[in-house]
Amino acid sequence: MRTRSLTLAAGLATGALVLAGCGGDDSGSGGSETEPTVAEAPEFAEGTTMAEIAEAGSMTIGTKFDQPGFGLQGLDETPDGFDVRIAEYIAGQMGIAPEDITWTEAPSAQREELLENGDVEMVVATYTINDERRERITFAGPYYVAGQQILVASDNDVIAGPEDLADNPDQVVCSVTGSTPAENIREYLASPGQLVEFGIYDDCISALDNGQVQAVTTDNVILTGFVAGSEGAYKLVGEQFTEEPYGIGIEKGDVEFCEFVNEALQEAADSGYYEEAWTATAGQFEGTEVPDLPEPDECV
Ligand code: GLU
Numbered sequence: 309m310r311t312r313s314l315t316l317a318a319g320l321a322t323g324a325l326v327l328a329g330c331g332g333d334d335s336g337s338g339g340s341e342t343e344p345t346v347a348e349a350p351e352f353a354e355g356t357t358m359a360e361i362a363e364a365g366s367m368t369i370g371t372k373f374d375q376p377g378f379g380l381q382g383l384d385e386t387p388d389g390f391d392v393r394i395a396e397y398i399a400g401q402m403g404i405a406p407e408d409i410t411w412t413e414a415p416s417a418q419r420e421e422l423l424e425n426g427d428v429e430m431v432v433a434t435y436t437i438n439d440e441r442r443e444r445i446t447f448a449g450p451y452y453v454a455g456q457q458i459l460v461a462s463d464n465d466v467i468a469g470p471e472d473l474a475d476n477p478d479q480v481v482c483s484v485t486g487s488t489p490a491e492n493i494r495e496y497l498a499s500p501g502q503l504v505e506f507g508i509y510d511d512c513i514s515a516l517d518n519g520q521v522q523a524v525t526t527d528n529v530i531l532t533g534f535v536a537g538s539e540g541a542y543k544l545v546g547e548q549f550t551e552e553p554y555g556i557g558i559e560k561g562d563v564e565f566c567e568f569v570n571e572a573l574q575e576a577a578d579s580g581y582y583e584e585a586w587t588a589t590a591g592q593f594e595g596t597e598v599p600d601l602p603e604p605d606e607c608v
Pocket of ligand 1: 434435484486487489526527552
């Protein structure tokens with residue numbers, strides 16, 4: 309039997325994260341079983357993506373491998389986090405058990421391409437829905453709404469929000485290539501050179517640790533995971549200054565699959581799975597709140 313808490317514990321140990329409910333008095337957090345329901349012999353109209361996946365009995369999903377709380381690869385090689393749990397629920401609705409999912413790392417800049425090439429059937433990876441991306445792929449959801457923020461070292465008293473970057477050109481900020489935060493931050497900079505981009509967030513955190521950059525910017529919930537693992541070394545500053553609705557990327561134009569995913573999300577919410585999945589993953593970090601499932605966008 310798969311033990312979820314062990315998977316999470318492994319991930320937490322790797323990242324040396326500190327849990328919000330560390331004292332153990334937080335009933336309901338940690339150890340919560342959120343195994344997805346796996347439908348037995350579900351039936352779908354012939355020719356649909358759901359029918360193909362159900363027939364194959366397995367599927368490939370893209371997610372992040374370096375983001376605590378959403379998609380973090382632990383010692384057992386299987387990633388865990390809210391995105392992973394959401395993806396597992398959707399797969400379960402097609403009769404695919406968690407052990408029949410192959411996980412592919414989906415760094416920010418590679419997500420559309422992975423879908424376009426057919427390398428993955430879904431991307432669940434802190435993936436902001438926007439029109440530019442919609443030109444290449446279809447989004448189901450949103451299933452969560454994050455917002456961009458800034459992380460700095462705890463002893464940084466220069467940067468208290470994005471507005472302080474332009475006045476302090478020596479404060480270099482890091483984000484990830486192909487992410488919306490890397491684009492959004494540009495208007496706050498003294499010059500383009502004040503932004504350093506890497507392929508994954510882990511590399512931004514290393515750059516902060518070695519003094520190459522003085523700030524990291526991306527979605528608040530991703531940064532919250534890094535703060536929780538830093539033993540007080542980092543802090544978040546300022547308010548969130550964008551809205552980042554997270555969608556589930558699928559092949560462009562597959563409206564039936566998109567509507568199926570939206571129904572699965574609603575079922576996850578109605579059954580209590582969505583809340584439990586949150587509580588067991590991203591909800592472990594201090595300062596996070598159990599979200600409500602947002603209304604879905606139209607499938608286009
Ligand atoms: N949600 C933002 C995006 O999709 C930032 C997080 C990420 O890079 O995955 O670009």
